[in-house]
Amino acid sequence: MSIDKKKSNETEKIKRTRITTKYIHGDANKKLDELLKKKKRFQLIISSPPYNMDREYEKNSSFANYREEIESVISKLVLLLEENGSICWQVGSYVNKKTKEVLPLDIFFYELFKKHNLTLRNRIIWHFEHGLHASQRFSGRYETILWFTKSDKYTFNLDDVRVPAKYPGKTHYRGEKKGQISGNPKGKNPSDLWKIIESDWDKEVWSIPNVKANHKEKTIHPCQYPIELVERCILALSNEGDWVLDPYAGVGSTLIAARKNNRNSTGIEKYKKYINVGNQRIETLKKGTLKYRKLGTPVFQPNQNMAVARKPEFFNY
Structure with a gap:
């Protein structure tokens, strides 16, 4: 099937399915209260929370105040989660401005989620080649996704995320x-290391480019995560027609990934300008003209014939 025909089929599938994609404008903590009053429930909650740093959407308050607010949000998210649902929490590290000490936020958040008796199923590494520049420590090149479930009976679509077996013809000896085939004919069960550029769910190191200046999905948001990153969680941890929630929706990557795969979704966002951009992206998706990285697309590697990949002659080392 050609790429154009495949894209057309995806667009038609979205149009045929009655799904809801909506933003809620306001503070996450307050708007979650409204969802609780409406007795809303979600199969999958996925987000990247603010890190308490110097960005317009982050307060940069004391860490104690940050902890108090984020704990309140998490307690409400747990109540909004279906019994067989999952939470995927994507975080990096918090760097103390004075001491320059690094606090891995996945360690911090693990404690908060465990207070609500959630079970950690995977700690997924999202690796990217272009990260934060640093001169007094090694440059950061990865973030993590913590996948929690509310109970032992949770949605996990194994067949939807199987990968081709390395040796499909291998037999019992x-x-x-x-003489019989030893593996599953549908493909192998992913290990807990995911390397997207080789075979989508093969290993738990997800090598997906972060959204920088030349990324086709880049918008005005300074810390936008790629649609591809969310899409993998949505396919594995929810079914078509399920509800997905992003309490810090930004420019709508979660909403787009949900709609693209026939899931209903709600996103909460404090800043109207990000909602405007997100809604524009959603409308572009509906028309079939949204630019985004396809699921499993290999990461670009420059060759030595390109000027950018060669060491300049004036470098003396």
């Missing part, structure tokens, strides 16, 4: 099954 002894015993009663000698």
Whole structure:
């Protein structure tokens, strides 16, 4: 099937399915109260929370105040989660401005989620080649996704995320099954290391480019995460028609990934300008003209014939 025809089929599928994609404008903590009053429930909650740093959407308050507010948000998210639902929490690190000490936020958030008796199913590493520049420590090149479930009976679409077996013709070499194919004909069960550029869910290191200046999905948001990153969680941890929530929706990557895969979604966002951009992206998706990285697209590698990949002659080292 050609790429254009495949894209057309995806667009038609979205149009045929009655799904809801909506933003709620306001503070996450307050708007979650409104959702609780309406007795809303969500199969998947996925987000990247503010890190308490110097950005317009982050207060940069004391860490104690930050903890108090984020704990309140998490307690409400747990109440909004279906019993068989999942929470995917994507975080990086908090750097103390005075001491320059690094606090891995996944460690911080693990404690907060465990207070609500959630179970950590995977700690996924999202690796990217272009990260934060640093001169007094190694440059950061990864963030993590914590996947929690509310109960032991949770949605996990294994067949939707199987990957091609490395040796599909491998057989049992002894015993009663000698000579029979040893693997699953649908593909192998992913390990807990995901490397997207080789075979989508093969390993738990997800090598997906972060959204920088030349990324086709780049908008005005300074810390936008890629649609591809969210899409993998949505496919594995929810079913078509389910509800997905992003309490810090930004420019709508979660909403787009949900709608693209026939899930209902709600996003809460404090800043109207990000909602405007997100709604524009959603409308572009509906028309089939939204530019985004396809699921599993290999990361670009420059060759030595390109000027940008060669060391300038004036470098003396």
